[in-house]
Amino acid sequence: MKVLGLHLGLLALLAVLGMILPAYHQGNLSRIMVLATYAVGYNVMFGYTGLLSLGHAMFFGAGMYGLGLAMQHGGVGAVPAFGIGLVSAAVLSAVVAVLALRTIGVAFMIVTLMFSQAAFLSALYFGEWTRGDEGFVLAQQIRRVGEVDLSNPVTRYYAALLLFSVALLLTMRMTQVRFGHVLVAVRENEERTRMLGYSVWSHKFWAVVISGTISGAAGAAYALLFGYVGASFVSVPYSIFPLLWVLLGGAGTTIGPFVGTLFMFYLIDYLSGLTTAYMLVVGIVLVLLTLFARAGLMGEIRKRWVPWLP
């Protein structure tokens, strides 16, 4: 009960903030909620199942291009295009899961990285449609659902909140059912889990598909809400970002991905106003965190004060 209360409380707080924040921060928070959804997806695989992927940008990109290309070249409406984005990400993650899960550990990281690079290069190769690095803009008049204009800052904020709510509540629920418990078991001791009669492979497979699909939903929403589709979102940094956000916020905590994304976004926002070497400071913060708060912000809070945190 208190778990559900905490999550609904956070979402209610975000809903209220949407009404009272100044335009600049409202815009930031819209972006943070979409990126946090990406981190929530990443966390399903990394935080709960213990699978470290270095190629999640391909899933984000599958959602983004699935929606973007359908709208731009197919003339498809926003809602069915979002569905196409989801299906693209789900299919890609299923294929990657089947191939990459034949490996473990470092090999798994490298295989995911390579697949993601292949996705990035494909986005460049098919430049005729994707316009490669330069990308393309989704016109304001097609970014709408019925009468609702998704480029409007207020509707955009609440659309981002809706997306984030679904992802957050989905992972919260996951931690309460057997599937989620078995994912944690796989993370903690794979061989033991197998020898308790659980199929390790099928649990990992579904973890990758769920993770990839949530990430793809974030990518599709990003294109739809901010109106831009470009290959930089499939590049290596966009595979590393969710890892950093999740590490910062707390891997294997439901709220950690949001906290990490929020913290990092505003840290960069603040520092880039002070110095051009802001990434150096970000690096130092990350080093300090891994030295002194290895479980991430929410992970440390759980360890020290709130053991029931999911």
Added chain:
Amino acid sequence: MAAVTILETKGLHREFGGLTAVDRVDFTMTQGEVHALIGPNGAGKSTFVGMVSGRIWASGGRVIFDGQDITARPAHARIRMGMAYTFQITAIYARLSLFENIALALGERSRPRVQEALDHVGLTERMDEIAGDLSYGHQRLLEIAMGVAQAPRLLILDEPTQGLAESEIEGFNALIRRLAGETSILLIEHNMNVVMALADRITVLDTGRILATGAPDEIHADPHVQEAYLGTG
């Protein structure tokens, strides 16, 4: 008593790069018996039970459990058919609570049932502690409790008493006696006192082959076994 065969292997065989670890072993176990598997280090005991449980693929031969040929089935499917397996090197979820450990073994999160499982090994009081904080002996007992919690028809224990104190071994023996009759137990064990106290039958393995099978007193008297393993004491 009409003996029902719970486990049978036919010509079960395993090679590791030209080295024969288990050499065409024919083995049977009847329902409800406590069967001890003994033999010197490297005799192939762990490889043998690994093939029975599905952790290790057989190079040849068959495994028949409860009348079904399970040779091609993966480990998790065999466990679901009613096997349980405890590792030679303790395998628990060290960062999770005892409750979580047992709940995962049970497949349900019922506190009374977890409590019941922990009662078998006297760890009930520590249900909410982190498993990795237990002493080594208690961790082994937790793993045994996880095996028992699965309510298996065949419980495979790979050197369960290694690292247990004398008093804990007493408790372990009592637990196995309570389970015997209903649960069939395949026990790899080096401690001959435990073997003699518990086993209905003993199989001696040496260099991958069965040297002898029989009741404890027969095995104890067998000159080949004495030569290979028991010593003359």
